[in-house]
Amino acid sequence: MGKRVTTRRLVELKRKGTPIACLTAYDALTAHLFDAAGIDVLLVGDSVGNVVQGHDTTLPVTLEQMIYHTQAVVRGVQRALVVTDMPFMTYQVSPRDAFMNAGRLMKEAGAGAVKLEGGRRVLEAVRLMTENGIPVMGHLGLTPQSIHQFGSYKERGTSEEEAQQIKDDAIALEQAGAFAIVLEKIPSDLASAITASVSIPTIGIGAGADCDGQILVWTDMMGMSTEFRPRFVRRYAELHDVITRGVQTYIDDVRNHTFPNADESYP
Ligand code: KIV
Numbered sequence: 001m002g003k004r005v006t007t008r009r010l011v012e013l014k015r016k017g018t019p020i021a022c023l024t025a026y027d028a029l030t031a032h033l034f035d036a037a038g039i040d041v042l043l044v045g046d047s048v049g050n051v052v053q054g055h056d057t058t059l060p061v062t063l064e065q066m067i068y069h070t071q072a073v074v075r076g077v078q079r080a081l082v083v084t085d086m087p088f089m090t091y092q093v094s095p096r097d098a099f100m101n102a103g104r105l106m107k108e109a110g111a112g113a114v115k116l117e118g119g120r121r122v123l124e125a126v127r128l129m130t131e132n133g134i135p136v137m138g139h140l141g142l143t144p145q146s147i148h149q150f151g152s153y154k155e156r157g158t159s160e161e162e163a164q165q166i167k168d169d170a171i172a173l174e175q176a177g178a179f180a181i182v183l184e185k186i187p188s189d190l191a192s193a194i195t196a197s198v199s200i201p202t203i204g205i206g207a208g209a210d211c212d213g214q215i216l217v218w219t220d221m222m223g224m225s226t227e228f229r230p231r232f233v234r235r236y237a238e239l240h241d242v243i244t245r246g247v248q249t250y251i252d253d254v255r256n257h258t259f260p261n262a263d264e265s266y267p
Helices: 009-014 028-037 063-076 097-105 119-130 144-149 160-176 186-197 239-255
Strands: 020-024 042-043 083-085 113-115 138-143 180-184 203-205 213-216
Touching: 009 020, 009 083, 009 180, 028 042, 028 063, 042 063, 042 213, 063 083, 063 097, 097 113, 097 138, 113 160, 119 138, 119 160, 138 160, 160 180, 160 186, 180 186
Parallel strands: 020 042, 020 213, 042 083, 083 113, 113 138, 138 180, 180 203, 203 213
Antiparallel strands: none
């Protein structure tokens, strides 16, 4: 197990041109697996709302829930940097609220950094946090907490005007002290231009190969669901099929009286 990954280390990796590998995690069991495999960053994403809680959006996720999931992830990790998403309405109301809520994620949950969505509209909050020891990861492009404003999960930054806004937001986030920026579902050329114009790492999801790192939702890349198959997800396993087959075989074994056998029982 190597040295702990820090926000400073991520900036060094960008400088050296070493890609940064990131995944989401929501519990200690998977966090331990991904950490032992050598992942650099584990994001306790508010995608927990979709993936674990069964909601259609990330909006219902609460700060208390993020504290709970982060505590579990932190217990499973020895090396990776744990970044926790600030849920909807925990940083938009005022910079002071944002700062206090981020403080709880660091102090009570043990997060190594927080992530929040948006650019210039959240700068004051980002500044207050970074000036007071809370590392912040930005998130631009498709920002799922704004789904009701966007109206769909379509690619962002396809018009010249929106592309320019995203670029300006990225530069403003760096100036406000953010240590990295997630770029979600934007054209590869735009992500490439942003990556070249900031000195902090960009972490892409559906943003092409030129970002400094990549992130995927772990349940997507391991094929836990049959329905969700966006273009940007490469499936590294088909766990949906593996788990379904395992459970069906177990049910058959129980019903056929072939589980447990003598070796699986106490004499
Ligand atoms: O909540 C999440 O999982 C995220 C990633 C998709 C970047 O924000």
